[in-house]
Amino acid sequence: MAQEYIVETTGLTKHFKGFVAVRDVSLRVRRGTIHALIGPNGAGKTTVFNLITKFLDPSAGQILYNGDDITKANPADIARRGMVRSFQISAVFPHLSVLENVRIALQRPTGVSFHFWRPHTVLDNLNDKARELIAAVGLSDVETEPAVELPYGRKRALEIATTLALDPELMLLDEPMAGMGHEDISRVSDLIRRVSKDRTVLMVEHNLNVVADLSDTITVLQRGEILAEGSYEDVSNNSEVREAYMGTGHA
Template identity: 65%
Template structure:
């Protein structure tokens, strides 16, 4: 049933000067699931993600959010409908504290700018909510630390906290573990799992161990088209997927 799927694309296509980067992609993301979009370099993942998150307009096809056609809707309006790409609203202010950054995001979610000139007393109603969000991402201990002094993994966690300030129904994560060491990857995986209940998550991720650990369903792109789709067990043994990643005759560990 359509109601089971929060996000759908129908015939999604994007051409660049005669080159087809995404070709007639029909993607369906089930409500309250974690869905991964993967593929080898040049597969069209980033273009597809940018189309879904409205940073690019499709050449043809349609994008539906909860049954509503959002193909021509602006990114800010899509965010108000409950679909948020993490970096869209999570740019942090390096000279502010973690707590202040989340307060900025909370004020943005209310549709107003951050009031730097107001007293701390007038901003107090946001403080408890901001602390709850920091606690959700494991950063309560860093509430009063300046963001510029945080290690990379904690900055990424803070970005997720500022994203969650908008209380999105659907969260789109672009390479959430990129550039992280093993310990930070493990923390990020645990964090994504912790915030996933009652949310729908679509992520592009190169780290296939992360994909295997988190994903309910995986879509594999190759040459701009859907090559395979399913659970990790089926995807990892699919000869077409192995060939796409490794080439013929090569051992593959997908």
């Protein structure tokens, strides 16, 4: 039987030269849901992401993924296990086309190293799958365009496509709506909702409207600690959350 919670942390703590960025965070992400981390700048959200994906080692605590202890695993091992993250800054190859970016990402699950030195025709067998992913994120009309020429929101859609190419069981999205206008936010929100049907999503997001629309569970962080957790209705009606965040316009 599959674990009910795909990720569980217990007492997760991170010190930086005497500064406690994350303190005693015990988080459980239910399989098949969209789980959001919110909090103002400095609340520890991205640090929690970095700890879970092992870009940082915890000072204390334990991390379980699918019931296995991954506290001492390395980032490459985490990715191979099916936990894949995006970053606040778009991480695509700017001068390669949309199709080429997705094809490169598709090479990873094959277990074969990147074929930069081989003729491009070797990758033609990946075209059909690449185009399926490109269509899924609404970029079919620009598949031959260099990534650098895409509007910001569509670059983020391309990044999600390359993340999906790794066939993740768990997607971690770090501020996927950062810097977007209303139209792009709507498009990427719809995309996240579609791709979440087959996987679990853990995301950091500042836009409360997005969080309210997409999330099944919300964890509110304050100064590196969990302040509240529950549905949007639960946390928005929490007096401590309202005092700490809702009144400030931050999330």
